[in-house]
Amino acid sequence: MTGLRDRRRVWRRDHGAMLSGVCIGLAEDLDLPLPMVRIVTLLFLVLPTGLAYLALSMLLRRGPIAARQAAEAPRRTSHDNALLRHRLQALEPRLKRIEAFVTSSAFELDRGFRQMGE
Incomplete structure (x- = not known):
């Protein structure tokens, strides 16, 4: 039974690793091309964070200081120019x-x- 469990275990690989060898271990275990695994991993890391930041930037209101500064910002007139x-x-x-x-x-x-x- 331990032989079956060891065969399906994903290992980190030091050989050819860029950071810690997780992507190369997944690529070898799943028999997938390494660049594809690295791209998918990068997308899973960056895409949710970027989408959450974008959503929060649209949902959150400006703070009272930023809103006041925007309202009080001096407007240039033709006389000033x-x-x-x-x-x-x-x-x-x-x-x-x-x-x-x-x-x-x-x-x-x-x-x-x-x-x-x-």
């Missing part, structure tokens, strides 16, 4: 001057002198 555009346009000439200096030979020379002094 115009003000922001004006500020950016005012900064553009300064940025161009900085870019011109950084790419100039005077900057390279100053940097070389600073490196020699260190």
Whole structure:
């Protein structure tokens, strides 16, 4: 009787195992291709968790802080956009001057002198 019980027992296999040898043991015992057993195992692990997360994200309401923050979020008006555009346009000439200096030979020379002094 023990011979029959040992024949039907599924064993973990160390040979060819990726983690602990469960999938290769199942594949050998059930005479199935190993990649198929690994894919089915991965689906059984990931799919229920992903579906539960998706269901909970649709069923659960937002907490009071998140809902309040969403309601109080500042809305940009056309006036705000115009003000922001004006500020950016005012900064553009300064940025161009900085870019011109950084790419100039005077900057390279100053940097070389600073490196020699260190």
